[in-house]
Amino acid sequence: MQTKFNKYIRYSFSALMLIVLGAGMLFISCEDDDDEGNDKVELFSYGPMPIARGAELRFIGDNLDKVTAIIIPDGIEIDASEFTTRTTELITLTVPQNAEEGLVVLKTPQGDITTKTPIGYSEPISIDEFTPATIRPGEVLTINGDYLNLVKEVIFTDRVVADTSFFESQSRKELKVTVPEAAQTGIIGVSNGEEEPVIVYSESELNITLPVFDEISPNPVKAGSELTISGSDLDLVVSLKLGGDIEIGSDDFVSQSADQIVISVPLNTRDGNIVLLPLSGVEVISGTELQMLLPTINSIVPLTLKNGEDITVTGENLDLISSVVFEGGFEGVIAEGGTPAEITVTTPDGALSGAVVFNTLAQKSVTGDELNFLAPSLTSFSPSEIKPNNLLTITGENLDLVDKVIFSGGVEGEITSQTETEIIVTVKVGSETGVITLVAINGVEVESSGPVTILSNLPDVTGYEESKATPGQILTILGSNLDLIKELVFPGEIKATAYGEKTDTRVEVYVPEDVPTGNGQIRVITYEGEEGLLPEIFFGGVDPVLYPGLVFNDFDEEGHSLDWDNWSGISALMDDGNGVSGKYLKGAAQLGAWDWKWVWGCNHNDVFPKPEVDADNHVVKIDVKIEGAISDDSNNFQLKLAGKDSQWFKLGIQNDDGTWGTGDGWVTVTYNLNDIGITGDITNSGDWGLITQPPAGLDFTRISLDNFRFEPVP
Structure with missing residues (x-):
């Protein structure tokens, strides 16, 4: 069966109007020779033009009673005995149904008279009825009417055209045409296929059969399994749509017949109606939504654990799970080798205590039991008094979960060794006396019950005389015990090399030219080797205009x-x-x-x-x-x-x-x-x-x- 078709814009022409206009036209002039005698056969005009086949054609002239025959294209000879009227001034005859366009010839004893203009016809194509009233694409539709032999195209809704390659048979009164696969329910039209076509439309609609849903099973369905759609005329379906904007072509169906379609449900299918699509594009929507099956969570073991450890999940349809999200929005890693009844998930470092959510590709989820993630605990630290750049030992439980050790002043210590029960950390310069804060890998913070004392013999800096540190210019440090300062190190580990006034309460230092621009702190080193950080200040200035x-x-x-x-x-x-x-x-x-x-x-x-x-x-x-x-x-x-x-x-x-x-x-x-x-x-x-x-x-x-x-x- 052919499935190629064209689409045209509908034209509205009235065949009856064309007939009326044609009948009202003047006769066509033919011969206009000078009179050479009263017995000369002459044709003055003939018509009407255009004329309908089967209508009366008139010839007006002189001595027309001598015409013995008239030949109408193509080669149809009408003898004088068949004229309806034959007088000296008028001949009338009935135009044959098989007459064609062309010049008309009058046969006379004096010789042939050929019209100067060709005969033309009005062709009142009409549709009386069509059968059957309901039809499947690909079946043959019978159209009854008149002048259907002139039809070159049958136009179906929506602008789907069947040309002569779709015609099974064609005569004046009957046309049999194969219904294109893309045809839709609606009125039909027939056209003579000309550049400015005559199109005649039916009064009633042709009903094009569409696929019909009866049942969807199973519902709910498991992603990845087979789904059966039962109904009628399902062999017309060329594709279908599932929830989640998933389209499956008929080439990917497991099987297809007139009463059943079987498909494999894609893993990312979502809940929603099924849409069947024939070649016409008319959507047939299921009355029932297809529901995607959810996994069932029976147990999670263990419920109390450390970040980074595994949990074992048991249940049903666990192979549907595409992601496992823990409290705080952190996603775990599903281990390979899982089954529908059991999976293993590695918990993320950032996970917090709370419920676990199991997601599927269908964008559905189920919530499991709440997990309790262990936090580090700090039992003691030693020594209780310490200088910067020395080692502090912290003891406790779950200390392998600690990510950072923060001292008062917001300074992070440097962890040099770490076990489940002990952390050794270097106290950094800038640390202040106060509690120690342990920050776990999931962000949970635990503070020591008492403070650590940071020992130092550092100058007491109260501020600066200038609002910012300009490279190449003096920065004045204010405070007390400033005579303890041995060395100043600027951001970028740039040591000061030039000083101005230096007293117990005031130190002038030239800011290095290549100090990085922005906020920063100067590191101070005392004569005793102790280190500290001065208050933050902005470093920067303007470059000279070199060009x-x-x-x-x-x-x-x-x-x-x-x-x-x-x-x-x-x-x-x-x-x-x-x-x-x-x-x-x-x-x-x-x-x-x-x-x-x-x-x-x-x-x-x-x-x-x-x-x-x-x-x-x-x-x-x-x-x-x-x-x-x-x-x-x-x-x-x-x-x-x-x-x-x-x-x-x-x-x-x-x-x-x-x-x-x-x-x-x-x-x-x-x-x-x-x-x-x-x-x-x-x-x-x-x-x-x-x-x-x-x-x-x-x-x-x-x-x-x-x-x-x-x-x-x-």
Whole structure:
């Protein structure tokens, strides 16, 4: 059986209207020769045109009684004896049903007269009835009517066309056609298949048989097992859908017949109705939802255990379990070799005491018994008084579960050995007198009942004279017993090499040039070899402008500062002596979430030319000051260089808590142009500037900016 078909848009033509219009047309002119005698046979016109086969055709002329025969295409000769009317001025005859289009010839003793225009026909195709009223795709439909011999296409709902290759037989009164697999219930139409077709539609609908559900079994069903669908006309199904948007084609059915389909249920099938799909695409939906079978949990052993140990789970249909999730959202590892009746699961390190949830690929779950995960316990520690960099011994139970040992002051000790009953830990510099906190691998914290005393003979530092530590400049340490200081080690393990004044209450030290930018602590070493940490301070400063010709905005030129460049009106030009050098930009607005604003913008490059550089070989530097701190979600900026947009980036230095700042002072931030998405040549053209669009809103008054400049990549 053929299954290829085309789809067409429905046309609406009335065959009756075509007949009426044709009947009303003027006769067609034929011969118009000069009169050469009263006995000359002449044809003036004939018609009507177009004319229906079986209708009366008229010829008007002179001496037509001498016409002996008329030949109508293709070669149909009508003798004068068969004329309905035959006078000198008029001949009428009935058009044969098998007449075709072409020129008409009148036979006379004086010779043949051929019409100048061909005869044409109105073809009133009609549908009287069709049988059967209900039919399966692939079966033969009989259509009765008239002029069905002219039909080239049968059109089924929905725009499914059966051409002549689907026709079983065809005559004027009857057409037998095979119903395409994609046909749907609805009216049918017949068409002459022309470029501007005549289409006639049936008054009643043809009912196309669809598959029918009777029963689904078993229900509920186990994923991976076979499911039987019973019903009728199921051989029409080309695919079916299961819950979870799973589609199975008929090629993957275990078996298929008119009254039964058997499939293997995919493991990730979810609860839901089954949808049967014939080739027509009309969905047949089951009245009952298919339910996926759940595993049954009978027991979990042991219920009290340590993180990382195994549990044994017994029950039914345990092979359906795809994941095991413990309290805290941590997933265990299902061991290989499990059976439907028993599985083994390794508990995760982060699991907390609580119920266990067993999930299936069907996105269903069952909850098992609650587990009790053992916590470490601290019985004692020794010595009770200790100096930093010495070993402390902790005894107790389940100490193999300990992940960290935290001393007062938030300093983590270094575990050097560990068993179930003993931990030896190195007390790190910065630890303070107080309780010891054991942090288990699942995050549970256990504190000692009493404090450990951290012995030290360290200077008492109360703070700093400066608000931040600027590389190359003096940082003044304030406090008492400062004459105990032998050595200062800056972040990055950089030792101080230059000092200023040193007294019992005041020590001046030059901050090393290469100290890492950001918040950090200075390590102090006393003459007795003891170590400690000074209070946290921000390290950073501004880099010198090494290439003045590569500065593209320092806010010092009139007209190029913010006189013209404050496009969004959210910035202020400052000249109060608090900048890096000269004038600088300071934020002057509160921005809402996702406000898109120009911090500054410039496109008057003919007046103030911009430097031209190769982005692949340059970095961009910006001097920034952030007062206090801004959140990560508030920090969202973009450079526009010669019309090229950078990726979104952050200003300042990120603090340990995720916020961004500069220690309330000026620092230079550097961005590799390629790393922020700008490549190729940057020319003296287009828009230049800085844009902000903070996802969480921004107090822009906290931010000051200066000296936007390029530098060659070192």
